[in-house]
Amino acid sequence: NIHANKFTIDRHSGVLRIKTGVTLDYEKSRTHFVVVVAKDGGGKLRGDNKVFSATTTVTVNVEDVQDTPPMFIGTPYYGYVYEDTLAGSEVLTVVALDGDRGKPNSIHYCIVNGSEGSFEISNTTGAISVIKSPNQLKKEVYELKVQASEVSQEGDVSVYAFAVVTIRVVDLNNHPPTFYGENGPQNRFELTMYEHPPEGEILRGLKITVNDSDQGANAKFNLRLVGPGGIFRVVPQTVLNEAQVTIIVENSAAIDYEKFKVLTFKLLAIEVNTPEKFSSTADVVIRLLDTNDNVPKFSSDYYIARIPENSPGGSNVVAVTATDPDSGLWGEVKYSIYGTGADLFLIHPSTGIIYTQPWAVLDAEVNSKYNFYVKAEDTDGKYSLAEVFITVLDVNDHSPEFNENIQEKTMIIGSPVKIEAIDQDAEEPNNIVDYSIMQADPANVFDIDQSTGEIKLKSYIRSLDIIHNITKNKDCIWSLVVQAKDRGSPSFSTTAVLKIDITEETLHKGPMAAFLMQTKDNPMKALGVLAGVMGIMVLITIMISTAMFWRNKRSNKITPVRRIIKKRQTPQPRAVRMEWLKFKRPSNAAEKFIVEDDTKSLQNENSNNNIQVVPVPPTAPVPPPPPAMAPGGDAPGWRVPTVSGSLTPKFINKQLKKRGHGSAHNALVSELKMKFEKRNASIGEPHI
Numbered sequence: 001n002i003h004a005n006k007f008t009i010d011r012h013s014g015v016l017r018i019k020t021g022v023t024l025d026y027e028k029s030r031t032h033f034v035v036v037v038a039k040d041g042g043g044k045l046r047g048d049n050k051v052f053s054a055t056t057t058v059t060v061n062v063e064d065v066q067d068t069p070p071m072f073i074g075t076p077y078y079g080y081v082y083e084d085t086l087a088g089s090e091v092l093t094v095v096a097l098d099g100d101r102g103k104p105n106s107i108h109y110c111i112v113n114g115s116e117g118s119f120e121i122s123n124t125t126g127a128i129s130v131i132k133s134p135n136q137l138k139k140e141v142y143e144l145k146v147q148a149s150e151v152s153q154e155g156d157v158s159v160y161a162f163a164v165v166t167i168r169v170v171d172l173n174n175h176p177p178t179f180y181g182e183n184g185p186q187n188r189f190e191l192t193m194y195e196h197p198p199e200g201e202i203l204r205g206l207k208i209t210v211n212d213s214d215q216g217a218n219a220k221f222n223l224r225l226v227g228p229g230g231i232f233r234v235v236p237q238t239v240l241n242e243a244q245v246t247i248i249v250e251n252s253a254a255i256d257y258e259k260f261k262v263l264t265f266k267l268l269a270i271e272v273n274t275p276e277k278f279s280s281t282a283d284v285v286i287r288l289l290d291t292n293d294n295v296p297k298f299s300s301d302y303y304i305a306r307i308p309e310n311s312p313g314g315s316n317v318v319a320v321t322a323t324d325p326d327s328g329l330w331g332e333v334k335y336s337i338y339g340t341g342a343d344l345f346l347i348h349p350s351t352g353i354i355y356t357q358p359w360a361v362l363d364a365e366v367n368s369k370y371n372f373y374v375k376a377e378d379t380d381g382k383y384s385l386a387e388v389f390i391t392v393l394d395v396n397d398h399s400p401e402f403n404e405n406i407q408e409k410t411m412i413i414g415s416p417v418k419i420e421a422i423d424q425d426a427e428e429p430n431n432i433v434d435y436s437i438m439q440a441d442p443a444n445v446f447d448i449d450q451s452t453g454e455i456k457l458k459s460y461i462r463s464l465d466i467i468h469n470i471t472k473n474k475d476c477i478w479s480l481v482v483q484a485k486d487r488g489s490p491s492f493s494t495t496a497v498l499k500i501d502i503t504e505e506t507l508h509k510g511p512m513a514a515f516l517m518q519t520k521d522n523p524m525k526a527l528g529v530l531a532g533v534m535g536i537m538v539l540i541t542i543m544i545s546t547a548m549f550w551r552n553k554r555s556n557k558i559t560p561v562r563r564i565i566k567k568r569q570t571p572q573p574r575a576v577r578m579e580w581l582k583f584k585r586p587s588n589a590a591e592k593f594i595v596e597d598d599t600k601s602l603q604n605e606n607s608n609n610n611i612q613v614v615p616v617p618p619t620a621p622v623p624p625p626p627p628a629m630a631p632g633g634d635a636p637g638w639r640v641p642t643v644s645g646s647l648t649p650k651f652i653n654k655q656l657k658k659r660g661h662g663s664a665h666n667a668l669v670s671e672l673k674m675k676f677e678k679r680n681a682s683i684g685e686p687h688i
Contacts, residue, residue, distance in 0.1 A: 007034050016058060026064040027099060034058040068099025069159035070107055070148045077165040083134050083172050091167055094126040096148030105150040112145040119144060134169060140216055142167040171215035176278035177269035180209040192287045195257040201249045208245035210269050217273045227265035231255060257290040258325040292330040296322040296376035298386040306391045313358040317345065317390055320352040322376030329379050339372030347374060364394040364426040394427040396488025402496040410501045413463060416456035419498060421484030429487035438495060439481035442470055446480060464504055476502040
């Protein structure tokens, strides 16, 4: 493997060399294995080309040289000098080795600094000893800087290394932590306080001090409270020699009088780093005082009760229960009810029993569900609510009722008649009615449906002839006694007399015949329907007349009496003709202008008998200029055919409206007359 190998070989000479840029490290790998393959040039063997090869493994051993400094073994170094240690005693030994393990040099040890004349080290073994009495040592901790050097066989110091040695002067642990009160050592502390103090509050009623007379690490210890967890915490948690102990509230909700009347803890002080782990304890007893910190609580969020509807006033319905765990007056509960459904009920303020009002009448048919709230309140006004659901149970206290005790029905052969009784009870089966025929003469003529109350003839009765054979009563009227009975327990029933007039189906068809048959038993119903129809017709007539009256009253137009028909003459030499409008004295506003008919002008000029309505201008038009006179004296002149009709002006001057009908008529006549006279004068016709 030439890529992972640190060696290369000449293909021809077989010389093995180290690759360029690669070095061998004795400390990392002391031996290398190289696999070498030798191949011949190949040749034919038994007619085939064949190449032979051989493989061998070359083992390369690396020799060490002095190129690595010494190394300390087992660092870091810690040592302890106890208060009873004698001067000259060995504290600890450091060890260093030459990094070149193939041909290692010897190691020489020395303390560079930090000893302050209190410690020494062996040059050859590395053992460090204290040379002073522990009482003479001025420091609690000493840090010594130790040097390890390689010494060659010639005695030369080539390379070296350093290590730090920490030596701690340790006091003997012969004093446990001790708790003190205001009057000296004490192992029990008591306090009385109210429940639920604020979180973070210090229990100032406890005066506790803790002390350890040892020195150094022997005087270091931890403090903790042993008991119900998470309620209090102690400060400080770690003490060196002496401290004032403070207990702080951590969970106010857990300091509950209803859960614990007395809280007891163990205050524990235990040494941290000593092998003896000396410790001491003190009892902390906290007595709690009650406060009104609880709200009355119901045994259930809602109460469901049932009461029969015939229960007398003052009957008990349900008892609710609420408890307040507070002591004394704070734990007393007072009950009350409120809500729209509470009008018929009362509650005992102390026992919580809900009962009906003395005058209350519960009727499931009127109201079967009542819902309201009950409140439990303590003396401080703290309260809680629960919901009450009361169901009024239906009792079979109503009997079925017919509309009338004596009923009359008309039965068409082949069609049933129906009776109906209503039971006012609210629920099944109390309000389910069954029907039966109690008495009929003759019997076996009618059948009744038990559920629907439909009464029909027996299947063999198909005509009046069969009925006439059964009875001599020619009017075919039967009287039956029918019974309506509910299914309640106990069951109630009622009876009615039913008179049935039997008839055959009428030959007349249609809705009127059906209506007459339906109203045969009740003629007042037919009269009522007829009176209603006539009233509607009168009302419609009045509405139409009123609408027409107001329309005519508000209209300012003059409707035409007759059409104006203009006849065009046959083509002939045109001569000037004119029309003279004869005005009549109008008897009303619609007859301002009247024109007499001219029978000769009933044909138009084109003789096609098409009638054309001439639109009337708002004012009299200006006559057109006269045409050129035709030659000859025998040509007839223009004439005005007389046509009877009325003209309705579309626009009326506001001033004319103010003057009234008489002034408007006179002004218009004068204007028209003047224009016609002017026109006749221009064409030479005599004045009309």
